[in-house]
Amino acid sequence: MTYTTASMNALRTSGDELADATVATLFERGQVGTFNTLMRYVSTAGAPLPDGLPDVAREYLHATGAPPAWVDWGEMEKARLFFIDNNVHISTALSFAAMPACYLVPHVARLLATTHALDYPSKRMAETGQFTVHLMQPGAFEAGSAFIPAAQKVRLLHASIRHHLARDDRWDTDSLGVPICQEDLIGGQMFFSLLVLDSLHRLNIHMSAEGAQAYLYxxxxxxxMLGVDQSQVPTDMASARQFLDLYMLRHMGPSEDGARLTRQLTSLYEEIVPGTFFDPLVSALIRHLIGDTCADWLDVARTPWDTAVKAVPHLLGALESIEDRSPFAAWALDRLGHLTTVFELSSLTRGRVMHYAIPEHLKKDYGISATVPRTRRWTPPPPAAVPN
Incomplete structure (x- = not known):
């Protein structure tokens, strides 16, 4: 698939018809509070839906309660094994590259600032981490899993933000398109997939081409599952690179909201890192992964660690080489990575299960016009040509 400025503009005109209609009906009937209360008890796939759930919500949950029919389960298993092999590195890339990248899109940063929860970045990071961990569990799409209900709720959360902004006439649709439009949804998907892979490559993590492709898949x-129009989604590395590059060129830039959200994020990470000596490493790692220009746009501080952090890929590369040669080392490092990821997630959640809910209002101050074999070592696709 080839993307152009015109095709990307077309993606800004649509949201998610099913979720949008569900949320509109819940608000129209005054059933949002009831829905949120009852949905706290819906945390696993296949569980009986609670009595009293609004009919429109029940219909939505039935319609979205199964994965797409086209899923290749062999490819999904490769992705799960890739995650097991690289979980701590993926968590690092999500935290220090993908999340700041979201803040580099001014209209996305401003939109993220509409929800009260974003005053507490640990909640969003915990939700993102928990969501990814749920996805990569062996039975993620089977009865008893937590992933499908989480995806259903995130989809409604997006629809609720669109509903509020349209109802209150607080979004310039003519110039910005629909809030959380299809272009932004696909852009977010690229941040959490291809940009994560780019970051792993930058960290000198050894990845197979098969594993990287499975992770993108x-x-x-x-x-x-989140309502993205699959007819418009990149299906291979080359088209993913073209979409991501064009999306970044179209939208990325400095903004006060992006800088503020980044300050909240770095402060959160510094709280998790024991002591204060290593605090500057947080900013240095973000700067290393997203580059100086983007880091300056987000007001990421320059520190003496900016030079030292460049040694991290060499250290990780050495560990990866040991892992490649020794099955025991591979097992030990994978286990250490798992424990590190669990520690990070438990620190963010404070041991709690994160619940998604439809916000009943937005901020008042919002105003905008088996390990996959390491064969065929993966390297990022080259930059895409800029379309006319």
Whole structure:
């Protein structure tokens, strides 16, 4: 698939018809509070829906309660094994590259600032981490899993933000398109997939071409569960690179909201890192992964660690080489990575299960016009040509 400025503009005109209609009906009937209360008890796929759930919500949950029929389960298993092999590195890339990248899109940063929860970045990071961990569990799409209900709720959360902004006439649709439009949904999917892979490459993590492709595929499945139009989604590395590059060129830039959200994020990470000596490493790692221009746009501080952090890829590369040669080392490092990811997530959640809910109002001050074999070592696709 080839993307152009015109095709990308077309993606800004649509949201998610099913979720939007469901949320509109819940608000129209005054059933949002009831829905949120009852949905706290819906946390696993296949569980009986609670009595008293609004009919429109029940219909939505039935319609979205299964993965797409086209899923290749062999590819999904490759993605799960890739995650097991690289979980701590993926968590690092999500935290220090993908999340700041979201803040580099001014209209996305401003939109994220509309929800009260974004005053507490640990909640969003915990939700993102928990969502990814749920996705990569062996039975993520089977009865008893937590992933499908989480995806259903995130989809409604997006629809509720669109509903509020349209109802209150607080979004310039003519110039910005629909809030959380299809272009932004696919852009987010690229941030959490291809940009994560780019970051792993930058960290000198050894990845197989098969594993990287499977990870990209897994996020296509996620996108489908989140209401992304699959006819417009990149299906291979080359088209993913073209979309991501064009999306970044079209939208990325400095903004006060992006800088503020980044300050909240770095402060959160510094709280998790023991002591204060290593605090500057947080900013240095973000700057290393997203580059100086983007880091300056987000007001990421320059520190003496900016030079030292460049040694991290060499260290990780050495560990990866050991892992490649020794099955025991591979097992030990994978286990250490798992424990590190669990520690990070438990620190963010404070041991709690994160619940998604439809916000009943937005901020008042919002105003905008088996390990996959390491064969065929993966390298990022080259930059895409800029279309006319």
């Amino acid at each position: 897994a996020w296509r499945v996620v996108g489908a």
